[in-house]
Amino acid sequence: MRKPYISGILLAGLILTTALCPRASLQAADQPPNIVFILADDLGYRELGCYGQEKIRTPNIDRLASQGMRFTQHYSGNAVCAPSRCVLLTGKHPGHAHVRNNRSTPPEGQWPIPASEVTFAELLQQAGYVTGAFGKWGLGGPNSEGEPLKQGIDRFFGYNCQAHAHSYYPSYLWDNSSHLQLTNQPAIPGHGSLAADADPKDPLSYEAFKGQDYAPDRINAQALEFIRTHRDAPFLLYYPSVLPHVALHVPDAELEQYTSLGWTDPPFSRAKGFGYTPHFTPRAAYAAMISRLDSYVGRLLDLLDELELSENTIVVFTSDNGTTHLGDEVDYTFFKSVGELRGLKGSLYEGGVRVPAIVRWPHHVAAGSESSRVSGFEDWLPTLLEAAGADSSVPQDCDGISLLPTLQGKSQKPRPYLYREFGGYGGQQSLRVGDWKAIRQDMGKGNLDVELYNLADDIGESQNLAAERPELVQQLTQQMSEVRTPSAEFPLIPLDAPMKERK
Numbered sequence: 001m002r003k004p005y006i007s008g009i010l011l012a013g014l015i016l017t018t019a020l021c022p023r024a025s026l027q028a029a030d031q032p033p034n035i036v037f038i039l040a041d042d043l044g045y046r047e048l049g050c051y052g053q054e055k056i057r058t059p060n061i062d063r064l065a066s067q068g069m070r071f072t073q074h075y076s077g078n079a080v081c082a083p084s085r086c087v088l089l090t091g092k093h094p095g096h097a098h099v100r101n102n103r104s105t106p107p108e109g110q111w112p113i114p115a116s117e118v119t120f121a122e123l124l125q126q127a128g129y130v131t132g133a134f135g136k137w138g139l140g141g142p143n144s145e146g147e148p149l150k151q152g153i154d155r156f157f158g159y160n161c162q163a164h165a166h167s168y169y170p171s172y173l174w175d176n177s178s179h180l181q182l183t184n185q186p187a188i189p190g191h192g193s194l195a196a197d198a199d200p201k202d203p204l205s206y207e208a209f210k211g212q213d214y215a216p217d218r219i220n221a222q223a224l225e226f227i228r229t230h231r232d233a234p235f236l237l238y239y240p241s242v243l244p245h246v247a248l249h250v251p252d253a254e255l256e257q258y259t260s261l262g263w264t265d266p267p268f269s270r271a272k273g274f275g276y277t278p279h280f281t282p283r284a285a286y287a288a289m290i291s292r293l294d295s296y297v298g299r300l301l302d303l304l305d306e307l308e309l310s311e312n313t314i315v316v317f318t319s320d321n322g323t324t325h326l327g328d329e330v331d332y333t334f335f336k337s338v339g340e341l342r343g344l345k346g347s348l349y350e351g352g353v354r355v356p357a358i359v360r361w362p363h364h365v366a367a368g369s370e371s372s373r374v375s376g377f378e379d380w381l382p383t384l385l386e387a388a389g390a391d392s393s394v395p396q397d398c399d400g401i402s403l404l405p406t407l408q409g410k411s412q413k414p415r416p417y418l419y420r421e422f423g424g425y426g427g428q429q430s431l432r433v434g435d436w437k438a439i440r441q442d443m444g445k446g447n448l449d450v451e452l453y454n455l456a457d458d459i460g461e462s463q464n465l466a467a468e469r470p471e472l473v474q475q476l477t478q479q480m481s482e483v484r485t486p487s488a489e490f491p492l493i494p495l496d497a498p499m500k501e502r503k
Contacts, residue, residue, distance in 0.1 A: 031312070035124070036313060038300070038317045040244070041136065042321060046341075049061075050065035068365050069370065069371055070356075074357035075374070076376075081102060083101055089121065091395065091399060092398065093418075094421045108141050112144035120381040120385065123152070130236070134220075135241045156174060167190040170215055188211040192209065216292065228303070243290070257291070258288050350455070375401075386404045427442065429443060437454075437461070452476070
């Protein structure tokens with residue numbers, strides 16, 4: 001006799017909820033959730049307030065974390081941009097992914113993912129979603145098989161090419177397959193130097209690197225318009241922001257909140273002859289760029305509230321890799337950007353690949369919750385498809401494991417392993433099994449020695465235990481060999497090709 005009574009309560013609640021919030025209730029009942037996936041660029045593990053940052057203000061992302069789940073052991077797809085994004089979009093770990101390193105394809109773009117690769121955008125598109133990408137693509141230049149409009153994206157606005165994205169004041173952005181001209185004429189270069197006769201101690205010497213038409217503003221406006229246009233249909237908004245990747249370009253209005261703090265802030269003058277464009281107050285600029293990203297997230301969240309879409313929208317926020325290693329431009333020590341972790345962008349040590357990850361999904365993900373589950377970018381494809389009710393379309397060769405049970409507060413078996421390889425920055429390989437992590441460095445020089453760390457006891461990877469646990473080293477070394485396939489385009493030397501001296 002209790003079941004009809006409970007059903008009556010639920011029915012009454014549904015009627016009341018529908019009366020108070022008709023759009024949200026009808027959407028929740030009639031269609032799968034919208035998906036907003038925000039990907040920061042080079043944002044470190046400890047650069048958000050909700051992850052322990054004390055100097056940089058991120059109130060909107062912190063609010064997102066308070067309303068959802070914060071992951072403490074989440075891993076980007078790789079240690080730099082393009083291969084990390086390939087893992088994210090295809091659900092294949094770096095030992096199976098097509099793109100395993102950055103590689104440009106002049107005159108514009110990066111090495112393309114082929115038509116045979118299937119992205120989560122394509123699969124959601126097939127499930128009835130309208131799809132849009134706004135920001136930096138980096139997985140195939142114009143007219144290649146990898147360009148966004150051929151990889152499941154209905155609407156694209158932003159930068160196709162990573163190198164083009166080094167400037168926040170370019171002369172144009174891509175609007176689908178056409179150029180939208182900006183008013184930065186000429187464009188502000190992403191790499192440049194002070195004039196030969198310029199005084200590096202004079203703030204006026206740096207005025208040449210300030211533009212008028214800030215590309216991230218344009219990108220954010222188009223992302224908001226996409227939501228307004230498709231508010232009545234399930235949509236995927238993929239938002240791979242260019243912030244806070246250097247160059248240090250940010251409007252003065254954003255900068256003022258940090259220049260007023262009285263930080264000792266030595267100018268970055270590019271005196272060493274390399275790096276991105278100079279800036280008179282680099283610490284303030286970097287903090288302001290992260291706060292600018294935070295404000296864009298706030299605008300997205302506010303619009304979802306305004307249109308009564310928040311209740312039926314999954315919002316994911318994460319970063320493509322750790323903080324840049326360019327310490328003269330980004331003072332990662334001052335900001336404690338990766339905290340207690342070892343390594344930065346370009347490294348398979350924790351600081352290069354362990355990243356923030358936040359998920360908000362009202363009534364499915366508990367507000368203020370936290371997960372220490374070991375997870376990675378390959379997991380998003382099956383997670384999003386299962387949440388969308390399209391898990392039957394997850395490809396058989398997907399390496400990811402859906403996080404949906406964890407998000408819903410259910411128990412879930414630990415991940416059997418997490419594998420990473422990266423041919424750049426000397427050549428690297430790592431495998432995590434439980435709390436144990438095996439890692440190789442300088443493989444391009446022929447080094448195959450394995451370091452071993454227990455992350456439960458040594459999150460900073462300071463105590464190499466390889467000599468004490470040779471049997472475990474042997475086991476993990478064998479497993480690193482078994483879980484990957486060779487790549488002709490991105491060989492991991494010396495595993496996939498002989499060293500030059502071994503002719």
